[in-house]
Amino acid sequence: MSKTMYWQAKTFQQLSINELYDALKLRVDIFVVEQECFYPELDDADRHPQTLHLLGYDDDTLACYLRILAKGVSYDDYVSIGRVATAESHRGSGLGKEMMVQALDLCQQHFAGQDIKISAQQYLETFYQDLGFATVSEMYLEDGIPHIGMLKACQPV
Helix, strand or coil, rough: CCEEEEEEECHHHHHCHHHHHHHHHHHHHHHHHHCCCCCCCCCCCHHHCCEEEEEEEECEEEEEEEEEEEECECCCCCEEEEEEECCCCHHHHHHHHHHHHHHHHHHHHCCCCEEEEEEEEHHHHHHHCCCEECCCCCCCCCCEEEEEEEEEEECCC
C-alpha cells in the first residue's frame, strides 16, 4: 500500500464513468469470479439516490470498495453496508478495517443515530465484532457462501 491512499464517497450520479467501471470490475472480480458465485451482481440499490459508494484508491488503482444503503433499501429498519471488497493485492494490510472505519463515519454523518445491519461472510465474524457489530443470526447460505446477520446499534437503548 502506498502513502497516497485516498478516499471518495459519492452517490451513483456523482461517480465518473471510470470510477463506476473500477468499482463494478472490482466487485465482479471478487464476488463473481474469485468466489465463483454466479449471481446478478448489479442491482438497482447501486442507483438509489441515498446509496453512498466508498472508493479507496491507492495512487490511481482502486484498492477497495463498499456501498452504504439507506434504511428501507436492503433492510426495512436498518442502514446497511455491503459489497465490501478489497483487491487481492491489498489484503492483509489493514485496509479493510480502515475502509470500515471510514464507512462507519459516513453512516454517522449521513444516517446519524440509525442502527446498521450487515450480512457478513461467516469467516469475517471476528473482524466485524472488533468494529462493534454483534452477531444476530445463525449461519445461513447466501449464494452458497456461509453468512451471518450482524448489527451495530447506534441508537441509545
